[in-house]
Amino acid sequence: MSVLEVRNLSKSFDGEEVLRDVSFDLEKGECLVILGNSGSGKSTCLRCINLLEHPDGGEIIFQGQNILGRHVDENKVRSRINMVFQSFNLFANMSVLDNCIIAQRKVLHRSKEEAKRIAMENLNKVGLAEKAKAFPASLSGGQKQRVAIARSLCMDPEILLFDEPTSALDPLMVAEVCGVMAKLREEGVTMVLVTHQIEFAKKIASKTMFLYSGVVDCLGPTNEIFGNPTPKFKEFLAVELG
Amino acid sequence: MNLGEDIGRLLSGYWRQFLLGLTGTLVLSVVGTFVGLLLGIFLALGKRLKPKPTDPWIVRGLKYVVKGLCIGYSALIRGTPMMVQALIFKYGCMAMGLNWNNILPQIDVFNGWMIAGLIVITLNTTAYMGEVVLSGLNGVDKGQEEGARSLGLSANQTLWSVILPQALRNAIPTIGNEWIVNIKDSSVLNVIGVAELYFAAYNAANESYAFMAAYIIIAFIYLILTLLSNLVLKLVGIKLEGKQIFGFRSRRARA
Numbered sequence: 001m002s003v004l005e006v007r008n009l010s011k012s013f014d015g016e017e018v019l020r021d022v023s024f025d026l027e028k029g030e031c032l033v034i035l036g037n038s039g040s041g042k043s044t045c046l047r048c049i050n051l052l053e054h055p056d057g058g059e060i061i062f063q064g065q066n067i068l069g070r071h072v073d074e075n076k077v078r079s080r081i082n083m084v085f086q087s088f089n090l091f092a093n094m095s096v097l098d099n100c101i102i103a104q105r106k107v108l109h110r111s112k113e114e115a116k117r118i119a120m121e122n123l124n125k126v127g128l129a130e131k132a133k134a135f136p137a138s139l140s141g142g143q144k145q146r147v148a149i150a151r152s153l154c155m156d157p158e159i160l161l162f163d164e165p166t167s168a169l170d171p172l173m174v175a176e177v178c179g180v181m182a183k184l185r186e187e188g189v190t191m192v193l194v195t196h197q198i199e200f201a202k203k204i205a206s207k208t209m210f211l212y213s214g215v216v217d218c219l220g221p222t223n224e225i226f227g228n229p230t231p232k233f234k235e236f237l238a239v240e241l242g
Numbered sequence: 243m244n245l246g247e248d249i250g251r252l253l254s255g256y257w258r259q260f261l262l263g264l265t266g267t268l269v270l271s272v273v274g275t276f277v278g279l280l281l282g283i284f285l286a287l288g289k290r291l292k293p294k295p296t297d298p299w300i301v302r303g304l305k306y307v308v309k310g311l312c313i314g315y316s317a318l319i320r321g322t323p324m325m326v327q328a329l330i331f332k333y334g335c336m337a338m339g340l341n342w343n344n345i346l347p348q349i350d351v352f353n354g355w356m357i358a359g360l361i362v363i364t365l366n367t368t369a370y371m372g373e374v375v376l377s378g379l380n381g382v383d384k385g386q387e388e389g390a391r392s393l394g395l396s397a398n399q400t401l402w403s404v405i406l407p408q409a410l411r412n413a414i415p416t417i418g419n420e421w422i423v424n425i426k427d428s429s430v431l432n433v434i435g436v437a438e439l440y441f442a443a444y445n446a447a448n449e450s451y452a453f454m455a456a457y458i459i460i461a462f463i464y465l466i467l468t469l470l471s472n473l474v475l476k477l478v479g480i481k482l483e484g485k486q487i488f489g490f491r492s493r494r495a496r497a
Contacts, residue, residue, distance in 0.1 A: 050392050079394025089389025093407040102403060103393035148389075155393060 002061075003028045003158055003190055004049070004081075009058035011044055018044045019055070019214045026159065026207075029188040033195065033205035033222070037236065041214040042194040046161045049192070050083045063158070079107045082152035086164040088144040090136040090151070096123065097132040100151045108155065115154075122150040126180050142173025146180055153184075160184070162193040178204075198240050202226055210236065248455035256446040263442025264463060266356060270428040270438055274363035275371075275421040281364070282371025283406070288312030289376055312372070319369035325430040328362045332434040342434075359436030363428055367420060374416045378409035418475035422468050429464075439463060 004026040011019040019041045026032055034042045047053040049060060051067065051074050059066045067077045091099050100119035104110045110118070123129045126146035136144055145165055152160055162181065166174040178200050184191065185204050195201050201208065201222075208225040210217045210233045218230045229237060253260075289312045293305040319327065335342060335358070345354030382405050390400040410417075429440035439460050447456035 052388055052392060075391075075394045075396050077394075078392055083388075083392040085385060085389065085392075087383075087385050089383075089385040089392075091386060091389065091404050092383075093404065093411065103390075103395055106399050106403070107394040151393070 001028075001064075002026060003063060005059075005061040006045075006049070007059040007061070009045065009048060009055050009060065011041075011048060011053060011055045017214055019048070022058070022211070022214070022216055024207075024209055024216070024219055026190065026192065028190055030190055030206045031185055031204055032192045032207045032209060033201040034192065034209050034211060035195070035198070035201060035233075035236065036211035039213075040211040042211055043163050045211070046083065046163050046192060046194055049159075050081055050161055051078055052083070075107065079103065079155055080157055081159045081161065082155055082157040083161040083163060084145070084148050084152055084165050086167050088136070088141075088148045088168075090139075090144055090147055092136055094135075095132065096128065096134050096136070096139070096147050099136070099147060100154045103151070104154050118154050119150070122153040123147070125153065125183070126150045140173060141169045142176045145169065145173070145177045149177075149180055149184075158190060160189055160191040162191060162195070164194050164196065166195065166197055196240065198237065212236075245455055245458070248450075248452035249459060252446055252450060252452055252455050252459060255450065256442070259442045259446055260439070260459065260463070262437060263439040263460070264467075266436065266438035266441070267425060267428050267467070269352075269356070270359055270363050270431065270436070271421060271424040273360055274367045274424050274428070275417070277364045278367025278420070279371045279375075279417060281368040282373075282375050285312050285316065285368055285372030286375035286379060287401075289316065289372065290379065316369045316372050319366055320373075323430070324362065324366045324427055325433055327366060328359070328431055328434045331362050332358060353437065355435040356437060358434055359428070359431040359438070362431065362434075363424060367424060370420055370423075371417070374413050374420065375409060378413035378416075379405060381412050382408045415475070415479060418471070418478070422471050422475075425467050425471065426464060 002025040006025075007023050009019055009022040010017070022041070022045060024032065034045060036042045044053060048055045055068060058068070060068055062077065062081065065072070067074075090096075091102070094102065097116070097119055100123065101112075101115045104115040104118060105112065108115075120129055120132065123132055126149055128143060128146055128150065131139065131143065131147070136147070139147065149160075149165075165181070166177050169177060174197065178197065181191075181193070181200075182204060193201065193204065205222040207220065208222045209219040210225065210230070212232050217232050218225055225233070226237075288308050291305045291309045291312075293302040293309070295302075297305065332342070342354035342358040345357060386404055386408065387400055390404045391397070395403070428436075428438050431438060432441040432444060435441070443456040443460040447453045450456070
């Protein structure tokens, strides 16, 4: 059974249509990569799934429930579908450890000890256990993004959304963050990734979707999409890969 | 009679009054600033309310009313002198049958008028602090809120745990400024008989006829107070620029 079904999603900002009739499924353990030019609606699509934006039309069915319906506890949904941002968005007023603990305490109501143990486990997983007491301002970009990933993992999310997680990083740090994502993929974490790292996307994605001006141009298993690209996708690849 | 002699005479004869006045000024500025800050937080939150089309109509209506009241309060207080506010407060209270003279009349400084003065300076500072906190809140990166909400934290949890601490930290220099302003501006409260520093000098001058000397003495005391306050604020600033709070290294390193 699909863990996430997106049906005919549409969204406009000030009359300008950003997403039109976007539909796709996500199975448990799958990794969907969304590709597209800037402004093609990739990020908006992710933000709709995380309910940071409210779509104008369509359905998002998460574990059998339409999360766009009335009487949905949005905070609960967000705690099950986590987002990792391009700009990290670590809480500047908290240490790395507290960044990982706060939502566990306040949303999942875990005990302090348990939250701390889980936080340290996940910081260990991203290789930053020794930075637990540091503040975000003293970390490098790659380290910040790994902490952000650990912070999300602490919530045991059903789905992890990555919104261009490496776009603000220099090449060396891109490698370290990609390494962490590849590891999560091996562990079977369900994820949706928006990225401009084509080569990495090819490696990690089980499914690829190409958005062109807010419309799904092609969607399918990664090797098929790349093996037999549509004209627009071919053009996109030519530009992106230089 | 020369000035030096007058100053010596006043200091030896009226040192107790000056000391009490100094205490009054300090109490007014410290209490006014801190309580004003606390209330200012709520004023800023009121001004920031965003009535949404999805809210039930009663909630939306309430939000508009509260927001309107907060904006009106802020405009009214910041648009009129504190001296006038104090007088209106005094005569307003009297008209309603409340004479501050009759409350705690037995003590020198902390009489009824001091309490009235504390209320006036706090209500006045609240309006300014509201603006300070509001600009602090607006200065916090929007990503902080999104990061918190995306993890499932509620709007309130996000505000109190993530946004507000950062807003207040950024606002500390401006909050300090308000304190220094309050040290000096509390002098206008003498119009309703609050026993602060100016009030002490006024009384001493009228009794001794050493007008110049009395005001030079308090000018000097005000100067020392504000210089000391500046020094304290600088030290706080240096501490904040260091690594101790939130791990920020310095403003420049952050940029």
